Amino acid sequence: MIEKEKFISALSTLFWSWGGDTPSEVIWGANELLEWFEKEHNVKLGVEFEEGNEDAFNYNQVIEAIRKS
Secondary structure (H helix, E strand, C coil), rough: CCHHHHHHHHHHHHHCCCCCCCCHHHHHHHHHHHHHHHHHHHHCCCCCCCCCCCCHHHHHHHHHHHHCC
């Protein structure tokens, strides 16, 4: 993907524009975007966004996987 940082920026907007807890629907939709990303670019990230408290929230792990793909 030529514009990975734009994809990451869009994910950031989805997750952080709420001013509070991210709704579950954002996580579900973002995981569907990750599935598309994997298929479109023939990569396997091996991680998806998780729901839960902040300790279980793995946003940074997913973003790092995108950058390394």
